[in-house]
Amino acid sequence: MKYTEIKINTATPESPVSKIMIIYTGGTFGMSRDKNGVLVPYDFSLILEHLPTLRNLMLDLSIISFEHPIDSSNIEPEHWQMLGKIIFDNYTLHDGFVVLHGTDTMAYTASALSFMLQGLSKPVVFTGAQLPISETRSDARENLITSLEIASAKIDGRAVVPEVCIYFDDQLIRGNRAKKVESMHFDAFESENYPLLAKAGVSITYAHAFIKQVKVGEKLTWLPSLERNIAILKLFPGINEAIVNAILSAPNLSAVVMETFGSGNAPSSQWFLAQLKKAIERGIIIVNISQCPGGMVIQGKYETSKALEELGVISGADMTIEAAITKLMVLLGNYPIYEVKQLIGKSLAGEVTAN
Ligand code: ASP
Numbered sequence: 425m426k427y428t429e430i431k432i433n434t435a436t437p438e439s440p441v442s443k444i445m446i447i448y449t450g451g452t453f454g455m456s457r458d459k460n461g462v463l464v465p466y467d468f469s470l471i472l473e474h475l476p477t478l479r480n481l482m483l484d485l486s487i488i489s490f491e492h493p494i495d496s497s498n499i500e501p502e503h504w505q506m507l508g509k510i511i512f513d514n515y516t517l518h519d520g521f522v523v524l525h526g527t528d529t530m531a532y533t534a535s536a537l538s539f540m541l542q543g544l545s546k547p548v549v550f551t552g553a554q555l556p557i558s559e560t561r562s563d564a565r566e567n568l569i570t571s572l573e574i575a576s577a578k579i580d581g582r583a584v585v586p587e588v589c590i591y592f593d594d595q596l597i598r599g600n601r602a603k604k605v606e607s608m609h610f611d612a613f614e615s616e617n618y619p620l621l622a623k624a625g626v627s628i629t630y631a632h633a634f635i636k637q638v639k640v641g642e643k644l645t646w647l648p649s650l651e652r653n654i655a656i657l658k659l660f661p662g663i664n665e666a667i668v669n670a671i672l673s674a675p676n677l678s679a680v681v682m683e684t685f686g687s688g689n690a691p692s693s694q695w696f697l698a699q700l701k702k703a704i705e706r707g708i709i710i711v712n713i714s715q716c717p718g719g720m721v722i723q724g725k726y727e728t729s730k731a732l733e734e735l736g737v738i739s740g741a742d743m744t745i746e747a748a749i750t751k752l753m754v755l756l757g758n759y760p761i762y763e764v765k766q767l768i769g770k771s772l773a774g775e776v777t778a779n
Contacts, residue, residue, distance in 0.1 A: 425506055426491040430468050434479050442519040442576035443484040447510060449503065450493030451526025453553040453564050463556065465493035471524075474557040475565060483576055486518070496526025496552075499533060501650040501753065507533070508540045511548060512646045520547040520575030520583060522568070527552045527604055527612045530590060534599025536750035538588040538773040542645050545638040547575045548588045550599060554610050563610045567592060570624050577628070587636040587773070589621055596622035596630075600747040600775035603717065616717055617742040617777065636774060649757030651678055654749060658683040658715070665695050672703040679709040679752045679764075681745060688712045688721030688739060689728035697731055704736045707761065711768055713740040713748050720777065738768050740776070747775040 427447075448454065450465040458464050468489045472478060478485065488510055494503075511521055525533055534550045541548065551571040553564035571591045577584040588599040593610045601618040605611075622630045653676045657668065672680065680703070684690045690712075704710060712721045712732060720742035723733035733739075740748050751772065755764040769776065 425502055427488050427506065427510065428491055430487040430489050432472060432479060432485070432487060434481070434483075434485055441482055441484050442578070443486070443517065444520050444522060444572055444575050445514055445518045446485060446487045446522045446524065446572075447507065448487065448489040448493060448524045449496070449499075449507070449526070450490060451496050451524060451530075451552045452556055453524050453526075453551075453568075454493060455556045456558055465495060467493060471557055475568065477569070481569075481572065483572060486514075494526070496529040496533070499526075499529045501536075501652060504533060504536045504540065504650065505648055508537060508646050508648065511537070511541060512644065515546065515644055518546070519578070520549065522571045522575050523548065523550045524568070525550050525552050527554065527592070531599070531602040531604055531613070531744065531746040532750055534588050534590050534602060535744070535747045535775070536650075536754065538600045538775065539751050539754040540647050541588065542647065542772070543642045544588065544636075544644060545586045545642055546583050547577075547585045548599075549575045549585070550588070550590045551592060554607075554612055563593065570628070573628065574622065577630075582638065584630055584632075585621060585635055586638050591624075594624045595620050596624070596628075598774055600750075600773055601744060603744055603746065614717075616744050617720070618774070647754055647758040650753045651756035652753065653678040654681070654752050654756070655679075656681050656683060656745065656749065659685065659690055663691075665699070668696065668699050672699055672708065677703075677708055678756050679711065681711050681713050681740070681748045681752065682737065683715050683745065684712055684721070684729070684732075686714060686716060687719060687725050687729065688714055688723050688732070689726050690732055692728055692731060697735065700732070700735050700737065709752070709761070709765060709768070710737045711740045711748055711752065712737050713743060713745055738765060741769060741778070743776045751775065
């Protein structure tokens with residue numbers, strides 16, 4: 425996996441200006457149609473061709489592109505490690521970062537980066553598009569230009585949004601609270617269980633009270649290792665014992681995100697609880713996340729979740745599934761199991777509300 429630096433001649437900005445790095449990973453944003461009309465990733469030249477304004481923005485821009493831009497359905501933890509390293513290595517030289525990424529898995533990548541990059545005091549803004557920049561009605565231009573404005577916004581010399589976020593269709597969302605909810609219209613993302621960080625209209629209105637506050641002396645550190653032996657167990661009425669068993673006895677399994685009903689409820693059948701018990705006794709971490717997009721897991725509210733609490737299933741409260749999966753990957757990759765169990769319910773990057 426490689427990346428290249430792209431040199432463009434920008435207008436010489438008057439100082440002081442912000443220095444922003446754009447990282448192009450691929451996605452619909454810069455795709456073009458092949459001879460059969462199928463959308464495939466294209467290199468950054470297409471973006472420059474359709475967005476000549478980039479050269480004239482009063483920003484000092486540097487651009488990095490994945491050597492082979494990808495459809496984000498092909499994103500792998502190794503790409504997250506590369507992205508994290510690019511940001512970490514270029515952190516002091518830049519005021520902010522804009523990551524161009526496909527929308528399909530953007531919420532996973534933004535969540536992963538929010539956990540891998542601890543102690544951020546600069547913006548990392550993810551954006552993309554529902555229509556390629558080469559198409560007349562594309563949303564790409566506005567999404568990128570506004571993301572650059574957000575990445576460079578400062579008050580008294582400090583970044584306005586010092587966290588990993590997603591800007592899309594007028595909304596700025598905390599990255600680890602974002603969910604892709606729409607594939608046909610421009611409003612692709614929603615924020616789950618957390619207010620918007622900003623809304624862009626004629627001007628950008630920031631919700632300062634909900635944006636991360638940088639602590640005195642906070643310094644960027646990064647957690648590069650990622651554990652991949654994680655599974656999702658989505659419950660449904662009639663789920664079969666053999667299937668549950670197959671998932672929970674997968675070789676080398678470290679953790680399972682169990683998608684439950686309502687406020688964290690699951691069947692009370694003996695076979696089901698016995699399977700969970702067996703897995704927990706084997707050291708597998710089970711995190712309870714609700715299938716409901718709103719509200720939170722409260723184990724013990726109903727009899728159907730009390731048993732889970734007693735077995736040692738850990739409540740994921742109001743985390744998104746994307747946040748839960750990537751948080752486990754990062755925690756298991758960098759901390760011993762007993763610490764992972766303590767940290768999973770705690771907020772690392774504003775992804776969970778304490779209950
Ligand atoms: N399949 C595309 C991707 O995620 C969709 C998009 O970019 O909107 O890369």
